[in-house]
Amino acid sequence: MSKILVIGEIADGKLNAGVAKVVACAQQIGGEIVVALLGADVAGPAAEAAKLDGVSKVLKVERAENAHILAATYAPQIVELAAGYSHVLFPGTSFGKDTAPRVAAKLGVQQVSDVMVAHSATSFDRPTYAGNAIVTVEAPAAPAIVATVRLASFTAVGSSGSAAVESASTSTALPTHTRFVSMEAQKSERPDLQAAAKVVSGGRALGSSENFKVIYDFADKIGAAVGASRAAVDSGYVPNDMQVGQTGKIIAPELYFAIGISGAIQHLAGIKDARTIVAINKDAEAPIFEVADFGLVGDLFQVVPELQGKV
């Protein structure tokens, strides 16, 4: 039977909502599911993880050096914790993408990136070419399978469980070659882009950060998170953490608005799993209309304020 170690992630002192999706992937693989949480003090998030359905145990790995998440210090500890497990799963977040390959290399295995489906304990679907080709891969079972999970592909498990929480210690000497300097986190009262049911994204057409207010105001009216195309981020209209796409955030909201976004393949890679896509673009030939469920051809600076007034 598989024994699956899920590496949890903590953001702002809370369990990252993506962990419940990684557990869903672990359930699809089938087997015993243990969640490990690294940090300086992880009591709160550990209690949250213990409630996730299907989890049999939560390991708290508390060490002063774990106060800042660093792949260089986390990876050797995860390698130590991984002994005896058949799978080590990470969320497909910037943390997981940074850390998992370091663990895989130490274990001497290729990593399975962005698992979309687990057909069995060793067979997985994953996206390549910006999601334009899905490959089914068979991974060697031994010594272990290391994977990141594409969060947009899974529905979070419920939280009616009550797993045991245990402390685990790691004895690995940690490197000092990597030091945390600072974090410039974007504070926002808006819903989280990766968890929101509704997302409104703006593109190059917005033209300036001032004009992006049109997007924020509409998003706030309908309670949506705000995203952006690469062009909007590159042009400095919005911060980098708002980029949606192949190399940004992959999202799966119920409702997605692409406003003044042309629909390049790299952008579409991030929204393929949205339930309903609405496109607003003044160019009737824009490729975004080929994937939109509802398209409206028009100038966003007229259409969006009107829309805001009518919803």
Added chain:
Amino acid sequence: MKALVSVKRVVDYNVRVQVKSDGTGVVTEGVKHSMNPFDEIAMEEAVRLKEKGKISEIVAITIGGAKNEETLRSALAFGADRAIHIKEEGEVQPLTAARAFAAALKKEGADVFLAGKQAIDDDANQTGQMVAALLDIAQATFASKVELEAGKAKVTREVDAGLETLEVDLPAVITTDLRLNEPRYLKLPDIMKAKKKPIEVVSFADLGVEKAATLSTTKTSAPPKRSKGIVVKSVDELVSALKGKGLL
């Protein structure tokens, strides 16, 4: 200071790749190939660091078949001083590539290994991190700003929550994100000059690299196609359609 920069030959980012009808892969024959866009950013950064006097030598490296020579020539036109071609036909997965890069990094005694954060064909996002792990050195992935000082680098990284800055001791691996720089257009005189720069051809065996076990691809399929929706005529029509579906 010496920089080793990996450059991968991939299907050009503008190409809409087609999955072969028999499910054995994607069509790559007769399709435009280019340097992986993130590797262009890595090359550009190396050149800028050299222009600032922080780096004295840039070595470009690739793994692939005969056609990868084109990719190395582009790297040399960017401003690499010389290049290493690890000749290997067929797919090379990240851990094997990382073993080869780690061996080359050691052999060259380079201070930084610059790579793209992700190759846009396999979308793996693994190789740089694996090189760092194999050599037990620091890594700073998804870089949007790089400052080199004696023996150290200060790197700002694009992470889910915003921007994180790390300080790493050299040698270190740095992987590039989109906002690090805008790669220059290659000029004809530089392309001509690149033709005369040396390319060393080596094999995995020369580097003492053993291939890692691979993931085997059992099937390649096209993603489910989204059906084309409807174009509404007015905001009112859009609002009632969305309300009708219970979305607003």
